[in-house]
Amino acid sequence: MNGQRQVLSLALLMGILILQIQNSCAKSFFHHDKVQVRGMQVTTEEGACLGCVLTVSLVEQLSQIHNSSGKMAMELLCSYLPEKDGLRGICTLIADIFGPDIIRLLNFKLNADVICHTMKLCKFDSHQTVCHLYKEPEMGLKKSVKQAEILLKKPDYALKKHMEIVSGILLKICSLPVFKKICEAIDLSEPAEDLDHDNFSIFPSLRGYHWRGKDCNDIDKSVYPGRRPEDWDVLHDSNCNGISGFDPKDGVSYEKKFCEGTDAMGIVVLGDSASAHFHIPPEWVTPAQFSKDTFSNMALTISNEFDWPQFSMGTGFENSTIGGPTQSLYLKLRNRNRCNHRDYQNISRNGGSAGNLKNYLKSLARNQEIDKPVVVFYGLIGNDVCNNKADTLKEMTTPAEMKADVMEDLQYLDKHLPNGSHVILMSLADGRFLWDSLHDRYHPIGQLNKDVTYEQFYDFLSCLSINPCVGWMNKNGTIRNLTTERADELSKVLQDIATSETFTHFKLNYYEHLYQKVIAKWESLGGKPWDLLEPVDGFHPNQNASAIGADLLWEEAIRRWPGLFGKENPFNKEIIAKFGDQGGHW
Template identity: 45%
Template sequence: MKPFEETLCGETKRMGTILLGDSAGAHFHLPKEWFTASELSLEVFKDVAMIVENEFDWPMTSAMTGYMNSTWSVLTGPTNSLYLRLRELNHCNHRDFQNTAVNGADSGNMNSTDQYGMSRDQSRDHPAMLIYSLIGNDVCNGHNDTINHMTTPEEMAKNFISTLKYLDTKLPNGSYVIVTGLADGRILYDTLKNRVHPIGEWHHNIKYPDVYNYLDCLEVSPCIGWLSSNESLRNYTSERAANLSRAVEQVAATYKANNFEVHFIEFDFQKVVDIWNAKGGETWQLIEPVDGFHPSQIAMSIASEVLWREINQKIPDVIKTWTNPSNARIRAIFGDQGGY
């Protein structure tokens, strides 16, 4: 008698999920309750050890590798992810995901260190869909001379090509690399400039620009370019981000790998905004309330939907072949396969 893995999975196209990314991909989240005087209690700190140990990252509910809905009171919103969609197509993809996103990652340290955290055996593992998504840190920094510390388009292309060369030695044949462009971070200041920050809710006296300026003064701002009150600087930062997106798009269009296809997808956060607004939501709800910089849990869920649509438009005929006809039988025999 043949083993179940052979009879239920053997003839199907299995595809793992891998993320090479930054804090947005890792889903950086600081609990609002910790910074809001009216919400402070022992209850909101009950999971502080786990949260700090994970460096305030929540990959288990992220847009790329989320696999569970939040059970924590300090994180609310549904979970949808690329991994869950690939698992839905083929239950044999169960637990085949890696989120190696690093807080602060840019194309330079991705190329020099971060990419080596990804693990795949070309001879023994199944192909993977790898997402290369660095949406801001190549233009974001806390330096007063922020422009001088931004990545140039030439550096961006060089770093990306070097990473692709490395991936071609690790990813099994038949894999896909999806690279996203950078975000247009002007939406952050434009959306939050008149809103009260959580630390100012008690007296309604501290707004987001006050917090941005304070972090700038301390030289610990996550992104002076986009969080500055200087509109010209914000526009320049978005222009540089767009140029970096064009750099990786050009590489994606011309690079020929031995073991994977490369496809470029714009990081168009406005599509996330439009979907949420159509449901009656407000744009500020898509931004992390404490740092005023990262995508919220709601944004994560919608972003995964947008990404999946874009991927389907890139390789529609391929994805149609990834459905496992034995999914119902797998569910009947194994249930949730032991969960996570």
């Protein structure tokens, strides 16, 4: 969903400290104090403050857990990072620059807020509220910082100097092979499109087959998942569904024998970070769980933009490694008709909204003339009401803007989707359950010492102007209610479009209240609402929510729109017997 959680992601990148890689490494970052992230301003100072507070907290907790010095705890933290990707070296560099002063201040039993303000990685002036994650010291944060400055005996600490150091570190990060491509490809002023231009790929990340079906012939551009078979794939597999050749008994191609007339089609998801399945591993901020394997998947996580589409509700296909089962609309469609193997595309972005979806909608790979139909799920569940502004209501998408943006997207789809396709407009969520479920619970960073609740965490993000959704992650109940009112107004726009507009190449329908239904189902099974949310960001639906959502959405869609997913293929058993896993997904 909102691009502000990108800032949160990089802060959790253990010692790298600043904004998430794909939003911080573009050249413009190093020439301006402020950059545009998905249309919102983020400063290096905000990212540095958040990163500093979280990193110092982890060092402090490691020291406590292992009964060790701050120096040993910092060395231990760096030792957990992967060496082969260069991350351990970057961590060591940061520890060499900032470590001695952090260690000295930790020896005075100061908390992370005081330490980071003292080092000028968090800033305040006489007219500003002092941002803090932890409970303020008895004498107040400002006085505590002044005392710490005396103890540190470094009155010449300058924010500008530290920001120059931070920018230098980011440049070094962008020189690492694992980050170089992302840093070069992404322009902060627009949602990243560049990584989509190759469409289908033989590689998993960087918008590869984790995002859309794996290419089975990367050299031949006429071969890709989702196309109608060329000459019924007698000679080769032109659509990568793992079915090719012919039956020697009668000379009929297997594609024709097993797939002709079976309503083969694909799944496309257009959405935001919820659809892309945003997830920050909670073990990354839980020192008691640190091991040599904790950060082993860090490079893949970053190259996938902190998204896990391979486990998502719409296009998941791999067994989940992030808790909970994998279930998806794509897997259900594939099981219904094995001719649909690999025909999925997740065209979702962190920060996706009705206003910017058109910027990456062009990366949809579907040829109206030679490809199969698709079912498109248009699901932007929150960013049109979520922003990081103090006057959050003023910045929300209006109903008039929503209608204009969605109609533009649908008109684009009508020019590109094959005949017989379907588009499902999904209603926005009611995010009030975020606060209701989490505000008095402990955030992972506060679980060891029971000292940071989600209310404190949300307030800290708001103070830094990087709260991904001020409207719902807010102690003000009136604001939360007004945010939901606007979400309902925008959902009504979607419903009205679905009932009043018709298109040439696809049928349009509307589906509402998915996550309310997910919560109700989960509670009927004895679960608690907070167990459906990502624990680190306190905002996104987690793996359990995605799996339940796929089941509920599929079952209701089958009932309401019987022809939506085509009929069940009577030759599925024959396909499995002849072609096994059809080449798999990797």
